[in-house]
Amino acid sequence: MLHIANLHASVAGRTILDGVDLDIPTGEVHAIMGPNGSGKTTLSNVLTGREGYDVSGTVVFDGIDLLTLSPEDRAVAGVFLAFQHPVEIPGVGNMYFLRAAVNAVRSHRGLPELGAVEFLGLAKEHMARLEMDPAFLGRSVNAGFSGGEKKRNEILQMSMLEPRLAILDETDSGLDIDALRIVAQGIERLRRPDRSMLIITHHPRLLDDVCPDRVHVLSGGRIVRSGGHELAHELEAEGYGSTQVAVPA
Amino acid sequence: MIANGAVADAPTSREEAWRYTPVAEIVARTGAVTAAMRAIATSVSRSVVDRLTGSHAGPRLVFVNGFYEAELSDHHDLPSGLWCGLAGAHHPPAVALAAETNNVRDIGGLFANNRTDGHDVAVVIADDGLRFDEPVHIVHVAVPDHRVARTSVISHPRTIIDVGKGSHLAVVETYCGLDGPTVTDTSTTIRIADRAELDHCRIQVESSAATHVGHTRVEQRESSRLRMTSITIGADIARNAIDVHLDEPDAHTELIGVNMTTGHQRHDTVVTVDHAASRCVSTQRFAGVVDDHGRGSFSGEIIVRPFTVATDAHQSNRNLVLDPNAEADTRPWLRILADDVRCTHGATVGRLDDDALFYLRSRGIALAAARTMLIDAFIRDITDAIAHESVRAHVAALVAATATGATANDTEERS
Numbered sequence: 001m002l003h004i005a006n007l008h009a010s011v012a013g014r015t016i017l018d019g020v021d022l023d024i025p026t027g028e029v030h031a032i033m034g035p036n037g038s039g040k041t042t043l044s045n046v047l048t049g050r051e052g053y054d055v056s057g058t059v060v061f062d063g064i065d066l067l068t069l070s071p072e073d074r075a076v077a078g079v080f081l082a083f084q085h086p087v088e089i090p091g092v093g094n095m096y097f098l099r100a101a102v103n104a105v106r107s108h109r110g111l112p113e114l115g116a117v118e119f120l121g122l123a124k125e126h127m128a129r130l131e132m133d134p135a136f137l138g139r140s141v142n143a144g145f146s147g148g149e150k151k152r153n154e155i156l157q158m159s160m161l162e163p164r165l166a167i168l169d170e171t172d173s174g175l176d177i178d179a180l181r182i183v184a185q186g187i188e189r190l191r192r193p194d195r196s197m198l199i200i201t202h203h204p205r206l207l208d209d210v211c212p213d214r215v216h217v218l219s220g221g222r223i224v225r226s227g228g229h230e231l232a233h234e235l236e237a238e239g240y241g242s243t244q245v246a247v248p249a
Numbered sequence: 250m251i252a253n254g255a256v257a258d259a260p261t262s263r264e265e266a267w268r269y270t271p272v273a274e275i276v277a278r279t280g281a282v283t284a285a286m287r288a289i290a291t292s293v294s295r296s297v298v299d300r301l302t303g304s305h306a307g308p309r310l311v312f313v314n315g316f317y318e319a320e321l322s323d324h325h326d327l328p329s330g331l332w333c334g335l336a337g338a339h340h341p342p343a344v345a346l347a348a349e350t351n352n353v354r355d356i357g358g359l360f361a362n363n364r365t366d367g368h369d370v371a372v373v374i375a376d377d378g379l380r381f382d383e384p385v386h387i388v389h390v391a392v393p394d395h396r397v398a399r400t401s402v403i404s405h406p407r408t409i410i411d412v413g414k415g416s417h418l419a420v421v422e423t424y425c426g427l428d429g430p431t432v433t434d435t436s437t438t439i440r441i442a443d444r445a446e447l448d449h450c451r452i453q454v455e456s457s458a459a460t461h462v463g464h465t466r467v468e469q470r471e472s473s474r475l476r477m478t479s480i481t482i483g484a485d486i487a488r489n490a491i492d493v494h495l496d497e498p499d500a501h502t503e504l505i506g507v508n509m510t511t512g513h514q515r516h517d518t519v520v521t522v523d524h525a526a527s528r529c530v531s532t533q534r535f536a537g538v539v540d541d542h543g544r545g546s547f548s549g550e551i552i553v554r555p556f557t558v559a560t561d562a563h564q565s566n567r568n569l570v571l572d573p574n575a576e577a578d579t580r581p582w583l584r585i586l587a588d589d590v591r592c593t594h595g596a597t598v599g600r601l602d603d604d605a606l607f608y609l610r611s612r613g614i615a616l617a618a619a620r621t622m623l624i625d626a627f628i629r630d631i632t633d634a635i636a637h638e639s640v641r642a643h644v645a646a647l648v649a650a651t652a653t654g655a656t657a658n659d660t661e662e663r664s
Contacts, residue, residue, distance in 0.1 A: 026559065047662045048611050049610075049611070051607070051608055060446075070610070071610035071611050072610045072611075072612075072613050072614060072615050072616065072619075073613055074611075075610070075612055075613035076613045080611075081611055083611075087602075087604045087605050087607075087608040088607070089602075089605045089608065089609070089622075089623070089626060090626060091623075091625070091626025091627065091629040091630070092609075092622050092623070092625075096622075097609070097612070097614075099620070100612075100614050100618065100622070101609075101612035101613050101614055103610070104613035104615070105613045106616055108613070109342060126254070140626075141608075157612060161612065162611070
């Protein structure tokens with residue numbers, strides 16, 4: 001489903017990704033771990049089309065050259081990023097935003113757009129599963145949300161947009177135990193044979209709840225180690241020390 | 250003979266209040282004009298007015314190039330205590346108000362022609378104790394004369410609003426027009442008596458070849474309240490001046506507005522709030538959205554007179570610059586001549602938030618739609634402040650259409 005080969009990315013001449021190779025087959029959940037500054041967030045930004053990076057290499061998603069598409073075209077093609085820091089957008093209603101997003105994806109898939117009433121019913125269903133108060137729909141996007149509420153809002157969007165590839169960038173960071181459980185269950189529920197996931201995390205804790213097929217270590221802008229989900233616990237015991245490589249000048 | 254519209258005592262951009270305004274261009278345009286005549290009004294029908302202004306409950310007075318159009322107006326069956334009509338109609342209070350507000354000194358230079366060359370004067374009088382919730386709608390349509398190509402038609406709309414003691418009134422003034430060169434020189438004088446409340450909305454959506462110079466003067470008496478929302482979207486060059494005089498204690502005034510420019514539009518908003526009495530509260534909250542080669546400016550003056558106490562005055566001006574070629578200027582101007590004053594002011598000039606834009610796009614929302622959402626969000630608190638629902642919806646649609654770069658006739662769905 002996702003094939004990344006020799007992916008490089010730099011900002012203002014500074015190399016951040018230095019030849020990432022990664023394949024995620026359809027239906028698999030992969031985790032990427034790595035120390036701060038290893039390029040984890042850059043990888044998710046580059047995969048979703050954030051501007052500001054000089055990018056080279058290959059990223060093929062479902063046979064499409066992803067790097068040539070705009071962020072919105074990647075999204076409607078089925079790529080979703082759960083942000084590490086979801087952006088607060090005062091003045092844009094959560095419901096208005098969510099419906100616009102859902103309908104953009106639906107129309108790309110040849111499905112009829114949802115009217116306000118249909119959408120509201122669907123949103124409430126999804127929110128109930130995530131133990132979210134429907135009052136969230138009436139608020140501005142993420143504005144004044146607590147850390148946990150923002151992360152749940154990301155999972156809500158993911159579940160409503162039904163992506164083929166979901167990238168979760170440190171979705172577990174800053175969550176208390178209850179919120180972590182709800183988010184983990186949300187992710188687990190979205191696991192499907194036709195959906196792949198890439199979970200970027202610092203902490204093996206989330207990987208206990210969401211058992212990944214593969215774990216990769218990103219360090220110095222490259223995948224330096226890969227293994228089964230037991231690798232997460234090895235890293236917990238040993239730290240990244242043995243896997244770190246220097247960033248080339 | 251002086252050409253109709255020539256300005257005898259024009260201001261210059263050396264004067265503080267005209268600093269950002271392309272005065273020379275305005276004076277040139279007001280010099281090359283043809284006087285409005287009733288004859289060219291025939292192209293305006295009821296449906297044209299509805300399209301340009303929205304259709305709202307409540308009485309409506311329609312003027313075309315400064316001439317009252319009875320066929321397009323609808324202000325019968327008013328409750329007792331509310332009078333709408335022309336200063337020349339045999340209604341002594343209206344005639345008296347017109348005489349009182351004839352003082353050219355109060356409006357000065359460019360606006361003097363409003364008094365000398367103007368035609369029909371709209372008058373709205375709310376008697377003491379009236380409570381009327383539907384907005385009184387005063388519509389001025391500027392219509393070019395296509396028989397005289399490249400010459401603007403000039404008109405001098407004048408409106409008088411008198412809100413009696415303890416009464417509550419809502420007024421909407423819409424300045425709109427048909428495509429072609431027009432010059433509109435407006436004057437609105439408002440008096441709000443003791444304990445009275447006025448909700449006022451001024452909407453300027455004239456055509457892209459129009460020149461608009463507007464002046465609104467408000468006098469507030471003891472414990473009166475004003476909420477004024479000013480929407481400036483249209484015209485090629487537009488200046489919107491608002492002077493509020495808080496002449497007696499405990500008056501409250503809230504001035505809210507937005508201007509949106511694109512193309513080569515120039516919009517200037519010039520506000521003065523004069524605290525001449527104690528314990529008055531004023532708020533100025535203006536936002537500007539400038540795109541393309543547009544320029545928008547806000548000059549907000551607060552005067553606090555000597556020997557007043559417990560003044561509370563606030564001003565904010567936020568600007569969103571959408572294009573590197575666009576320009577936003579903002580200038581607070583505080584003249585505080587008393588000690589017991591709480592005064593705040595703030596101004597910002599910024600771009601669209603790249604993080605927010607990427608967030609929306611990453612959810613599948615196309616760039617243009619995402620920009621529209623963020624522009625709309627930037628000015629949402631301004632448009633939401635409009636009290637009357639159908640006016641608010643009309644303005645929201647105008648703003649959204651402007652934000653998408655579409656024509657004002659298309660409406661955009663909002664949550």
